[in-house]
Amino acid sequence: MTSPNDPPKVSTALGVAAAVYVGYALFGFVPGLADVRGLALVAAFYFVPGYLLRNDPERARRYQVGPDSPIPPWDGRAARVALLAGAVVFPPFCAAFVWFYGQVCGGNTWLVDPLVALEAHLPTAGALEAFLGELCRRYEPFDGFRIVLPESFRAYGYLGTVYAVAVEIFVVALPEEVFHRGFLMSVLEERFPPRHRILGVPFGLAAVASSAVFAVGHLVGMAQVGRLATFFPGLLFAWLWKKTGSLWAGTLFHAASNLLMSVLLSTTFPAG
Template identity: 35%
Template sequence: MRSGDVPEPRPDAAAPPAPAPPDPPRVLASTWAKAVLGLTAAKLLSLVDPTGLLGGNLAGVAAFLFIALPDARLRARGEGWDHYGLPWHGAADPRTWRAWGRGAARGLLFCALIFPLFGAAFWAYAEILPHLPRGLSSALAPYAGTPRFAPRLPDRLAVLVVVQVLVVALPEELFYRGWMQTSWARGAPASGVSVLGAWLGAGFLWTQVLFAAGHLVVLQPWRLATFFPGLLFGWLRERTGSVAAPVVVHALSNLFIATLEASFYG
């Protein structure tokens, strides 16, 4: 072969594998249905469980389903969670903790801006509820009676913090804003809209709709209101590039609501 000639590829040379296409919306929806049906089955079984263990650990069942089902999809595709917004380079790698530290800082800043407004809205809402017809008020909120504000923290706060971060916020954010929202957007990369510096891709609204609908495992209409914080969590995921900030805001939001409930209705 003369100098400068480009060698022809060997016939038996293997071409690099093409990246797998993202999971289509029907797979996203069917995986969501499996998670919801699995949780529903666990809830029904808990009604006849004499030990009460299953009923006391339904949040753990949900956490397992929200991580295991999409993780199986990612493993089948040869992908890792790092492509879906999870900043993880190993527990001993400082990059992991720097990424989560940045996410926590952004989440705390976001909470500092939003929580005062939400607290005022909660107070006003609590004052209005007793004046609504009983059927309407029970559909809009789980609270009964006249609110009396007395600041206090929820019971077993330390346990509640761990549960909200590791069992509720992290699995839900990995499933909805990490795997589902990312996969849906990658399926139609040219679709979307820019909102306050974040590109909200295809399926953004549908992700939050399914997030809210998944809370109807407990048949209480007011649970559909989770659609609105879902919009904020989804926006944060795109604005910051990872699920770290949404996990922090999701957990702190639940803890803040528990504190408001204890203060107004405790």
Template identity: 35%
Template sequence: MTPTVATPWRPSAVQEAVGLWALGFAGIVVAFLAFGGTSVPKLVATVGFLYLPLIPMRWRDEDYRDYGLSLRAWREDVRLFLVLAAIVAPLFFLAFAGFTQVLPLLPEPLARHLTPLAGEARFHLRLPPRFGEWVVDQLFVVALPEEFFYRGFLQTRLRDAWPQGRKVLGARLGPAFWVTALLFALGHLAIFQTWRLAVFFPALLFGWMRERTGTVVGAALFHAACNLYVRVLEVSFFGGP
């Protein structure tokens, strides 16, 4: 009789996605508690986002291209990025400018939960110091690792579990799309500041871009541009370093 070989246990797609998210979240929390506002938590996040998915990917003999880290649709990625940037930038500017006028009227405890900004707002276009370094940092250290982990890996694995969805402007959006955006927002609470939950809303655009083009390149470009744009507006309205 041929002996029975036990099949190694493998988590389901949802267990895999949520488990790796929880592991990455815990690592950032521990790094923040241990090292505070240094660069260590950011380094832990970047390394975790890029390498944690490799564990289950190796089980299935997959690589980064299977999860959207590819230039195969770069023209569509760039086109969508430019179109969305042209639409979102002026709308967000108006919303940001309006919020600066409402901010002084809010009770201070509420204002602290909504934004890290404070003081009198007066617009004068400025760039943050060392802006070129900010561009490289936001694209390659922040946006690309986060987009690979969230929209590339998590959204794909959750879609494997929940393939249903409806077409919205050329992209099929279902439970995986919404849950990924929620996990993205909750993940930003590793550094506990409630205003960080607002990233849920741009995450919807990042997720839609991922589903539309099949890669995370356009989403990473738009993610980095959003972060840079917000920083420019903060410096332009409130000054400071």
């Protein structure tokens, strides 16, 4: 028999994650609900963890999912660590992005052939190939000087950029971090404490498993095997959470990553 101070069971946490994503998928088949399923998913990410821990406010506070608000307390140090992580990670990522699509859109598909072959045996067969084909029809090699912001960023005299930043932080990154790192990873860590350190930060099975759930969840929104690659940034978000003790580090880095990807895509594959 469990007491109110016992952590949620791992099976409960994983079951809740599965239920949230299955519910999101099913909403897409219900007339009138398909248009609001994204909002429902965000609400679930924000509020389900706090509801499950409503009788355990200290644990909710430690997980940074409550008890008074699903928004974690602001942490300036976490913001500085996120900024430093971006300074280290983003330049080589940009170089890798330019090189990768230069190869793929130039006809050297050996980098994606294994994924295409794997997807051929899945219900999503052909999705990745079609996606890359559509992108490469608009491909323009990056010359190092031309930056094209997404059209949505340039709307309303570039006020669209402010809107995009707010959406990425509060509608995309923060709810995903609250649910996957704050709640799911924390529950898993209580059952499977980290046994290793990466750059001085405790890191273990909980970080890996929660990142795997994070990646698989991305398939629900777009059934394309390439989206499983979100597993790797998920590991970095987990590391930032453990490094700083604040969900804001992973949130800000997560949002910045998405915004950077939007700019890279609009620059490399301009519309029209």
